Amino acid sequence: MTTAVETAEKGALAVKPRRRWGVAALGAYTWLVILYTIAPIFVMIAYSFNQAAAGGKLTFAWLGFTTDWYVHLFDLAALTQALERSLEVASVATVGATLLGVPLALALARHRFWGKGFTDLVIFIDIAAPSIVVGASLLSLFISLDWPRGLMTIIIAHIAFDIPFVAVVVRARLEGLDRSIEKAAYDLGAGPWTAFYRVTLPLIWPGIVAGALLSFALSIDDFIITSFVAGQTLTFPLFVYGSVKVGIPPQVFAMGTLIFVGGIVLAILNALWQRRQTA
């Protein structure tokens, strides 16, 4: 984080008149790219209000405005169930990954230990490895252990790919922390547990929340790894992918729109809360 003074020093470069056009053109270009990036979101929202053809599936053609799909949001049992599964998987995986990832971050940020370099490497590879290889290798494991694929294996897989993200985010927070505050706690007679519980934990809490939110977001959106370990179980992304070939029920876009709006609201609340924490 930069302080106000640094930000002021680094502030926008003074623009000479003859450069204004160039800067303006670059600005226009930036807005065009932003528009391009969010175009599919508008398409999703628009089609969630599109009337469906006789079969109850969405068509590429615009058939007229309707709010039916929001009124009948939960009419498709399979879709509703898939969404519930996704929320369930993301919640459980987030709790699991946070419980495992935070201590790992503490070990990495605060201690030197044998195998630290290797741990860093494993975390890096876990983040960098292509999903398809992670998914395929986990499926190999489950097949050789003869574990039936389903909700349990999905959650196991999600925790495995969430842990490194929680660890990296929390570790960054820990390393940005002023250690003299903790030393002061020790000087004032606090034991390691009290110091951790009363000083360190509250200070790294925003990092833990950020790590947990990231892992929730990754889990609820994961498609590739889940597709390998899911067996017959459907999560929301798997349901959507599966419906591409047989026709997309309009509720998919309605739910996508609601998840989008919910995500934005959560992100704004989190930003406001973080700002209050640092202020």
Added chain:
Amino acid sequence: MPRLGLGRRLAPYLLGLPAWAYLAVFFVIPLVAVLAVALETGNPDQGYTLTWHWSQLTSTISEYHVQFIRSFEYGAISTLIALVVSYPVAYWIAFYGGRHKSSMLLLVLLPFFVSFVIRTLTWNFILADSGFVLGTLKRWHLLSQSYHVLSTPTAVIAGLTYNALPFMVLPLYVALEQIDRRVVRAAHDLYAGQTMAFARVVVPLSAGGIFAGFLLVFVTNVGDYVNAAILGGPGTTMIGNIIQTSYLQNLDYPTASALSAWLLFSLLVAIALYARVFGTRQIQEYT
């Protein structure tokens, strides 16, 4: 620091052990196991046994080398386009965004709030033969009636590029934002023109961000199969599609594992090369 006793020396192991054990069982061992399965022979009905069939690695790659090379080709092209498109955006937000920096960044990251599969799917609606864009152009006779984008390499690469944009802008922005403006000003004071200051000061200082973005996007896109499955056709099959069908439909685990091993190995070589040249530290910071 308090006593440096046994407790303190054991602390990192106790703290790290649960996560370590978990990642060992559900990440490290499976990755190694992939190689073992790649050396098995048998068939879906009777099961597979480990026969150390090393030549399977070479025979699979020669059978699927077309899709393998195509994946790296699509991955490289989409990553390069994403880099070229994203750099000016990240640059403008970081240097001229002013008060609205965070809001503009949030707009770029907005697609993260929509499911990846739905995002890809909407391009199906946008690019459909009779959809809004092509349909309108055809009605105005600006395009021939038989013109189509879906099922072509263009559609797949466009989808890959689109999905890569936020992942590319974010690390670029972080790197560019950290550049001290006084360094750029110093370059101007030393008579560097706009282009010179940009090429010799700004770009080298953002190298960490460029390669973080490059790695994130390249690895994801080379191993992707969703874009090819939703936007592509028979001629755009990527290695991810082959691995997926071998595993889940043909139950041909050895072939799928051999291809996964090849994919992981090739990408790790690429990462190791970058890590050697630019250092992994910076890359980790952005991921």
